[in-house]
Amino acid sequence: MQDGRSNSPSSPAAIAAGRVAAEMKAAQSDYAQQVATFQDRIQRMGVAGLENYYWYHTVELGNGLVTPGDYDFRDQINSFGFPDDLRGKRVLDIGSATVSYVGRSVFLNLFAVVIEVEKQYHPTD
Numbered sequence: 173m174q175d176g177r178s179n180s181p182s183s184p185a186a187i188a189a190g191r192v193a194a195e196m197k198a199a200q201s202d203y204a205q206q207v208a209t210f211q212d213r214i215q216r217m218g219v220a221g222l223e224n225y226y227w228y229h230t231v232e233l234g235n236g237l238v239t240p241g242d243y244d245f246r247d248q249i250n251s252f253g254f255p256d257d258l259r260g261k262r263v264l265d266i267g268s269a270t271v272s273y274v275g276r277s278v279f280l281n282l283f284a285v286v287i288e289v290e291k292q293y294h295p296t297d
Contacts, residue, residue, distance in 0.1 A: 206240035213237050 214222050214237070230241035 203240060203242070206238075210238070210240045 227239040230244035
């Protein structure tokens with residue numbers, strides 16, 4: 173014991189750290205599987221130019237093709253209060269981070285203008 177804290181493997185802090193590490197490893201494995209599935213699908217579809225693209229958001233591109241994004245808001249998008257139909261409306265999306273909301277806008281009959289930063293950032297850069 174140092175400074176009154178336990179450093180043993182069974183201390184609450186060590187248990188919590190172990191859980192976090194296990195969750196991170198599972199998330200990384202899940203992401204790697206999503207990337208592999210996406211890569212396989214785009215290759216079979218003959219789609220070029222997306223092989224090394226980093227997807228910030230998970231986006232459904234149609235025909236069952238789903239990008240391997242770090243953030244998947246698909247099950248939460250309805251809580252943002254978007255109307256079901258925005259026909260005739262427009263949106264300006266600055267810094268769209270791989271079109272999460274713009275992609276949703278297209279399905280809502282919305283005209284979208286997107287401005288993205290020039291450099292594509294990746295968490296490992």
